[in-house]
Amino acid sequence: MRYYDGRKFLDETGFKRPPNPRMFSYKLLQWIDYAYLFPISENYDMEEIFDYNEYYELTKIDSYKWNFHRQEPYKHYMISFCKILNNMPEKFDEKFEYVKGLLNEAQAMNKSFVENGIILDDNSGGAHIPYWMTILNQFKKIMGVNEYV
Amino acid sequence: MFKTEKELVFALISTLENKELEIENVKEFLILEEIDGIMGRPDVLLKQKNGKEIITIEVKLKNWKRALQQAYKYRSFSDIAFICMDEKYLKPALANIDLFKKSNIGLISINLNRDVKIHYEPILKKAYVKELKEKANKKFVEQFGWEKEIN
Numbered sequence: 001m002r003y004y005d006g007r008k009f010l011d012e013t014g015f016k017r018p019p020n021p022r023m024f025s026y027k028l029l030q031w032i033d034y035a036y037l038f039p040i041s042e043n044y045d046m047e048e049i050f051d052y053n054e055y056y057e058l059t060k061i062d063s064y065k066w067n068f069h070r071q072e073p074y075k076h077y078m079i080s081f082c083k084i085l086n087n088m089p090e091k092f093d094e095k096f097e098y099v100k101g102l103l104n105e106a107q108a109m110n111k112s113f114v115e116n117g118i119i120l121d122d123n124s125g126g127a128h129i130p131y132w133m134t135i136l137n138q139f140k141k142i143m144g145v146n147e148y149v
Numbered sequence: 150m151f152k153t154e155k156e157l158v159f160a161l162i163s164t165l166e167n168k169e170l171e172i173e174n175v176k177e178f179l180i181l182e183e184i185d186g187i188m189g190r191p192d193v194l195l196k197q198k199n200g201k202e203i204i205t206i207e208v209k210l211k212n213w214k215r216a217l218q219q220a221y222k223y224r225s226f227s228d229i230a231f232i233c234m235d236e237k238y239l240k241p242a243l244a245n246i247d248l249f250k251k252s253n254i255g256l257i258s259i260n261l262n263r264d265v266k267i268h269y270e271p272i273l274k275k276a277y278v279k280e281l282k283e284k285a286n287k288k289f290v291e292q293f294g295w296e297k298e299i300n
Contacts, residue, residue, distance in 0.1 A: 020188065035188055035225035038277040065280075117251030119221040 021066040022124070023059065024077035025049050026084055029106045029132075031077070032124045034066045043116045049109070051080035096140055103133050150237040151210060151261065158182065158192055158208050160263055161233050165195070170257070170265045172229070175204055179289055187284045191223050193233075196289045202273065203227040203285050206257070211238035213245070220254045226281035228273055231255035236264070243268060 022031035027049045055076035110126030151157045164170040177198040193206040205223040209216035216232035236258040256268040276282040
């Protein structure tokens, strides 16, 4: 679920910063600013957090120039996100449990980051997860089942 | 109590210039303010005159969580990062000093009388992203224009 802010469509003057290049984490269900990749790699096995597909490998090269125009992080995201969707069960109850599990894992990993002193900003952190959980529960309610995450 | 962050930045820089605030290992330094084009917009950027260390100080009147997030991000190009807060609003940050220690981000407070105090001094560690640190270095060269001496 995304919140669309109408102010973003107004013309602005002054200096505009380009977006920071980011990498999608299937574990955190979030795009992570590349500036955080080093401190994360110091504390965690990166394979548990980022999908190790061919495009991830390309960004690991020392000479890789991170820039939001570069296509590798977006291709990495497409493959990583497709894996999430492809693993989704067909039956409603199993599908619900699968998504619930992903959200719980993302929340636990964000908590673990803070415990290890890795402080992600709002664009990379897990602030969206509780909202997604709420939506998941609402969806289940609409479908006529009353169990909360 | 400071009315604006700008006032707080001014007071902080004054204490740095008058050596009322001394950061370990950083005695003589160059100062830049509100620098764009690296990552975010750090309020105060210091560079040791005869060394390579870069220090960022993120200034906030009271929102310590936001300041901590920003300071942590600035570690991508700085070897030491602090947040500096109005002493009046320091209590919640002090209650979470363990988080500052875990994330190796320093905490400074200052009041209107320019009494300044370091509550936690972080350990000097290499900036996370080499190319961003080079960009930060260039900002000093652009401003002060004497690359050999500042490198």
